[in-house]
Amino acid sequence: MTTTIYLILTAVAGLVLGLIIMQIIQKKKSSSIIKKSEQQARRIIKKSHQESDRIKKEKMLQAKERFIELKLDHEKVINQREKKINEIENQVREKEKNLNKELQRNKDLNRSFEQKSSNLDQRIQKFDRKSQSLDEAEKKYQIKLEEISGLTAEEAKKELITSLEDKAKTDAMSFIQNSIEEAKLSAEQEAKKIIIGTIQRIGTEEAVENCVSVFNLESDDVKGRIIGREGRNIRAIEAATGVEIIVDDTPEAIILSCFDPVRREIARLSLHRLVTDGRIHPARIEEVVNKTSKQIENEIAEVGKRTVIDLGIHGLNPALIKIIGRMKYRSSYGQNLLQHSREVAKLCGVMASELGLNPKLAKRAGLLHDIGKVPEEESELPHAILGMQWAEKYGEKPDVCNAIGAHHDEVEMTSLLSPIIQVCDAISGARPGARRQVLDSYIQRLKDLEEIALDFNGVSKAYAIQAGRELRVIVESEKVSDNNAAELSFQISQKIQTDMTYPGQVKITVIRETRAVNVAK
Incomplete structure (x- = not known):
């Protein structure tokens, strides 16, 4: 019993001792873990500080780079603005220079006018002196007449007045004739100067209209496909476009013949699409021709827009823009109508500037002066009257309408623009090689x-x-x-x-x- 109790006590003491030892060991482990945790925390904090310093440096570097980029962009914008300002300044200087030239020209004209006025005053004074001398001669003549002929003063006076009237009329007519001839000479010289200067400043090309177009082929095998079985394809193309297709021995080419450039262009583009696609049969031909016709209509509108933009004309009615585009495919005596109208517009602008008129309005009238030549349906009216009616219909100014209608003298000229349009139209059409009567x-x-x-x-x-x-x-x-x-x-x-x-x-x-x-x- 005693032994058992001893064993139990020994076991309890050992257990207590083991628990104490375990607690001591656990406490040591806890302290070591705490130390390790503290060390790890210090390392993490140190690493985070290092990382934050690195990020801070990177952000600062990025901010500096961004600042430099923004600075460069800002400098670029400033440089562009300075460039624009310099361009505007140059334009202003150029305008100021032109204005000074114009003022100098006006001063010269004023001086010329003043000189002529002074010459006229001198002639008037001379005429007055002659009149005084004639009065004195009249008195002497009257006295002599009274002494020699014994005439009364009234009769002598009548005879003297008659002779003086004849002399004065002769002198006055001579003076008036000289003044008129001098004015005509100076006016003719000034007009020639303006016209020659205008022609020299406008460079033009000669326009020649052809009635045939050559369509190139990759090989002669394509000719057979275009002709089709028993010629049905070529007949379908000719019927749809109204263009004669000539297939001869010319290698790798066929000829499209038609006097209407629009039809010829439709036929050329349609053939190009058909040959590229490879499907050539009557139904496909009609489909392609219809699509090509719509494409040509769109191109006509685009040509009109480009023309008015190139000439700096704004506010035209869309219907007039389309009419201008149609002029590309029309000719007048062999001269392309659109090229002729552009040339007349430029000539009118320069001439109007020389004469002190509105150049933009003159350009507008010059471009529109022949729109009556491209009606969609045939009209019995002269093209100038028809063009004037269209201009009135689409809201053009009265000066422009009158210039269009009067450039062939169908209506009376009521604006200063009208003779300018007439003269520039004649200049454009009369230059060598511009027109051919035979083609028309x-x-x-x-x-x-x-x-x-x-x-x-x-x-x-x-x-x-x-x-x-x-x-x-x-x-x-x-x-x-x-x-x-x-x-x-x-x-x-x-x-x-x-x-x-x-x-x-x-x-x-x-x-x-x-x-x-x-x-x-």
Whole structure:
């Protein structure tokens, strides 16, 4: 029993001792962990301080770099502004220089006028002196007459007055004639100076209009695809565009012949698309021609916009801009109408500036003076009157409208712009190589051929090809039968034979096509 108790006490004492030892060990471990934690915390704090210093340095460096970038951008903006300011200053100096020249010119003109005025005053004084001497001579003459002839003073006075009147009239007429001749001479010299200076300041190119275009091919194999089976493709292209396609032995090229540049351009672009795409058949041809026609309409509007922007003309009605674009595809006596109008506008601007008029208004009238030559439908009115009516319709100023209508003397000139437009139009058209009368008469003959065919019932389209030696007439199948087609061809030939004069022969070909179209849904 005692032994057991002893063992229990020993075990309890050992357990207590073990717990104490464990607690001591645990406390040592805790203290070591705390020390390690404190050391680790100090290392972390130190590392964080280092990291914060590094980040702070990086941020400061970035801030400096950003500051430098902003400074450079600011300096660039300032330099650009300074450059613009310098440009504006240069423009102001140039304008001031031109203004000084103009003022000097006005001063010279004033001095010239003053000199002429002084000369006129001197002549008047001379005339007065002559009058005084004539009065004295009259008195002496009167006394002598009274002494010699024994005439009364009244009779002598009448005779003297008659002789003096004749002498005064002669002197006055001589003086007036000299003054008029001198004024005419100076005015003619000044006008020549202005016109010559204007022509020298405007550089122009000579315009030559052709009636054919060459379409280049990659190989001669494409010619067969363009012609098609039994020629159906080439006939479809000619019917859709009104252009004659000449396929001959010329290597890798075919020729497009037509007097209308718009039709020729549509045919050229359509052929380019068809050859590039590779699908060439009648249905595809019609689709491509329609798309190309719309593209040409858009290009006409774009050409009009570029023209008015280049000339610095603002506020034009969109309809007038489109009319200006159409002038690119028209010619007058072989001279491209748009190029001619641009040239006239520049000449008018320079001449108006020389004469002290509004150059912008003169440019506007010069550009629009021939818009009556490009109507969408034929009109019996002269092109100047038609252009004036369009200008009035689309809100142009009365001076511009009068200048357009009066540049061929169809209406009376009521503005100073009108003679300027007339003169500049003559300058542009009269220079060597500008116009060719032969081309214009040739195109007019082709148009007359087409108009004769279009006057007959059932005719939808008419195209003059082969330089006017052949007229192809496309009729509506619902209105003209096969039997009537032959009769129509004969009637057109007789009409041409009686109403027109032309070299050689004209072949009339009437084309009638019947289509059956259904849609599968």
